[in-house]
Amino acid sequence: MAGTIRILIAKPGLDGHDKGAKVVAQALKDAGMDVIYTGLHQSVEDIVNAALREDVDVVGLSILSGTHLSICEKVIRQMREKGIGHKMVVVGGVIPEHDMPRLREMGVKGVFPNGTTFDAIISFLKENLAGPR
């Protein structure tokens, strides 16, 4: 039986637009998940450390500033280095379509550009995290 999904919602970098992160955090909470929100201005290291400390199943990055490619790459690299490379990484925000293949290539499991419904995010997480953890 699957336990409760634990997700870290993180705001990497300097961008302060956190409406999306907060709204999605609330929706996931309402869907019964354990949500930890990092708050703003997090370095990649802060985020990976929080993921380790909180022992989450998923790291959800909210990026609206256009820096998604380099940030996702760094997060995934550091997660591997710290032994949690098997945890799922998803990203939401202002993500142009042409960047999606590259994000998937580097190991981002789910990409949710703005406009994605709560239902789509919730069912994605439930489907992809099925089974015991």
Add this chain to the structure above:
Amino acid sequence: MGVATYVKDGEDIREVILESGIPVKAVYGPEDLEGFDYRADLGDPGEYPFTRGIHKLMYRKTPYTMRQYSGFGTPRETNERFKFLIGQGQTGLNVAFDLPTQMGLDSDDPMAEGDVGRVGMAVDSLRDFEEAFRDIPLDRIGSGLTINAVASIMLAMYQVVAEKYGYGPDVISATPQNDILKEMVGRGMWIFPVDSSIRLIGDTIEYSAKYLPRTNPVSVCGYHIRESGATPAQEIAYAFGIATTYIDHVLERGLLIDEFVHRFSFNLDIYGNFFEQIAKFRAARRMWAKMIKERYDAKNPRSLWFRMLAGGGGGGLTKEQPEINIVRSAYYAMISALSGTQTMALCSYDEAYTIPTPKAALISLRTMQLLLEEVGIRDTVDPLGGSYYVEWLTNTVEKKIDEEMKRVEAAGGMARAVETGYVQKEVAKQAYLFEKALQERTKIKVGVNKYVMEEEPHKVELHGYDPTVADEQIRKLGELKRTRDNRKVGQTLKDLEGAARDNRNVMPYLVACIKEYATLGEMTGVFKQVFGEFKEPSIF
């Protein structure tokens, strides 16, 4: 976004509830304005309580200032864009800074990596301002500076660069945003703790009152609070809570209300229900005048003027079918003009994706010009004044704003309500409810949840990010640090630290640092050392 909730009976509308929680009837008449008193409730334009506008002749005499948000990459590129917009008839600048600059970080800071010059211009020192404002007539063109946590530093830098180009402090007109409480609620570009941040704002207000008579040291932003999810009534209530926090702080320093409050301005949002926004602005103008007169006992009529930039509307624009945003923005512009704004700026149709391309910025500018010069919006003042619906709605929105203000007071006043996260929680709740309503289609957004097109007909052109901008900034910064007089820089920074610690006004000390080419990061570093940093309250 920002549309009302509709309860329908088949295709008939049975019930309408505006975002601020106001039910609206199908028809309004004289019975809805019982006790209405023209002199007391409206007054002529230019007369107390200024519901109809702060000037007698409004746009007949002074058209709204058109001020598109611009600035990106290097100061040189920004300078070119400024000149282009001025050449096209724009009458004020609205400067965008990149995120590291807004966070007080130099371009070579590790946290700045990937963000240098991305969403605005990168500024490390006076050298960058010298490039950005070269050949701009700073006595004629006013500049909005979209900067908050380090607004004191940027205002000082603006004064120094203007002086260098021959414009004295008495002729320049800067409007730094300088509203830190709204950053803590909505936009996230905060650095220092609440009380120290308010003190820095107090320093800029006090300094401007004495030395920069044409500068507007604070632009209180309901805008970003609404963009973060607040209702129109909350937008104004929180903006008023913020403004009075700054006022109370400055009064404690011994200044008189009439010495500074006339330089306050407001930056407010225009997307949403057409009439609710117009009522919001009219109500806000009246409430502000009454509050400044009655609570603060101001004597100068100018102190009672609610001067506003009503613009943007980014929250209303969509990524879907982006060219429809041109039409949306035109309606927003009309809201703004019908509300008697002093300054207008529109988000460009591609802004949901990217920094506006020159073409998109030009369309926005033309939209505002067309409204003024082609369709008669400037012919008569407050043309909606006296409408049963508009006057009833203005009264009703006023009551809603008042209720929200009382909630903030009950939460300990704005500064404490932000420190504890009360306001952030309210705004996040509202954002969530709104997004849910869109997804459940109880609120309609054209192109998003109705009239959706599977294949998007138009693709927007993206403003590319050039990573060499960062290399160039970092190179220039390195060169600066080698060539300036580092002993003098060290001394001015030490003096700044002393002033910050001893509660002396930091502005003259910042001017001294800037003249020696101290960097933004160095000056911010001094403040961080003395003040510490804001700790975001957890709201989950």
